[in-house]
Amino acid sequence: MSTSVIERTASTSVPVISAIAERWSPRAFDAETTIDEDKLAAALEAARWAPSAYNSQPWRFAVARRGTDLHTAVSATLVSFNQMWAPAASALVVAIAETAAADGTPISHAAYDLGQAVAGFSVQAQEEGLAVHQMSGLDAAALAQVLELEERFVPFTVIAVGDLGDASALPEALQERENAPRERRPLTETVIANA
C-alpha cells in the first residue's frame, strides 16, 4: 500500500483548518505543568457538542489530573509501552462509550459517536495549544473497575493531554517514533466509489 507523507508543520495537500492539519500525537509531555483548566474545559465543551445518532450522546468522560490517586490508578491500567510516557501528561481523560441505555436497549453507534466526541475534544485542544495523544492500549476491564462503571459503560481510550515536553528526555526507544513523519493512505485508496 502506498502512503503519502507530510511534515507535521507542512500543510496538507488540500488546505484544511490548522487544528486538523497540525494535530499530531506526541509522547513527550511536560511532567511538571498542571493542566490549564480553561483549555481543558473548552476541549470537553467541544466534545459535548458533537453530533450523535438520535442525539443520544452516548459518551462519558473521567478526568484525572496528575498527582491524584485517579491519575495513578488510570496510568496503571495502560499497557506497559504507554506507561513509559503517558503518566507524565498533566491529565489523563478516559473516554467511555454508553453501549446500552439504562433499560438495556443497545446503542449501536456508541463507539462511532464517542469517536466523534473525542475528535471534537482533540481539535479544540489542539486549537488551545494543548498536546493530545489517544491510547487504545489499555486494560478496559481494569479501568471499568477503577471507575466503578456499570457494564453498559465501556472505556475505549485514555487521552493524554497537557503541554508538549522535551522529546530528548524520552526513553531512547520512543525518540525515533517521536520524530517520524505522519503518514496516511492517499485519498484515491480511501474513496472507494466516486460517482
Place this chain on the structure above:
Amino acid sequence: MSTSVIERTASTSVPVISAIAERWSPRAFDAETTIDEDKLAAALEAARWAPSAYNSQPWRFAVARRGTDLHTAVSATLVSFNQMWAPAASALVVAIAETAAADGTPISHAAYDLGQAVAGFSVQAQEEGLAVHQMSGLDAAALAQVLELEERFVPFTVIAVGDLGDASALPEALQERENAPRERRPLTETVIANA
C-alpha cells in the same frame, strides 16, 4: 435528565472554534446546486488526517453526487423518514468502517476511528460553508450490496452534504425539527469522575 440549550447562532458556554460551535444538522438542502468539489475535497482531506489506533485508518468513503445512479441507489437504502429530505443533498457520502484486516484480524476500534474521521469531515465542511447531516437510519446490508463491499467493510452512516436550502420548502412534519434549538446534556453529567 436536565439539558442545556443554546441557539444555533449563539456561542457555547465556554468558547470553542466556530466550526464546532455553529455546526448543526439541517434537513433543508438546496436541491439544485451541485457540490463544490474543492470544499468536498477539503472535507475528505480532513477525514483522512484523523488519528486512529496504530494508525490503522479503518475508514473508507463512497461519494455519490446528485444525478448519478449511485446517488439514487444510496438514497433508496435510507429509511423512509430520511428519504423525505436527504435525496436533495448535492452529495451523499457513505462512511464505511473496516472492521477486520484483510487477513481477518478484527479491528476493534474501527467504528470509533471512523467516527473520528467523519467528525473531521464535518468540522472542515462546516468551515467551508457546507451543510452536513449524518444519518444512521439506513439498511446497511442493502448499502453493502450497492457498493459490492467485502463483509469486513460495514457502512455506518450516510452523510448528506451540500448547500443549505429553504426550510419552508420542507414537508411540514420536518419544519418543526428544523427550527428546534440544539440540546445537550450539561458537562456535569457527562464528566462522571473529575479528580
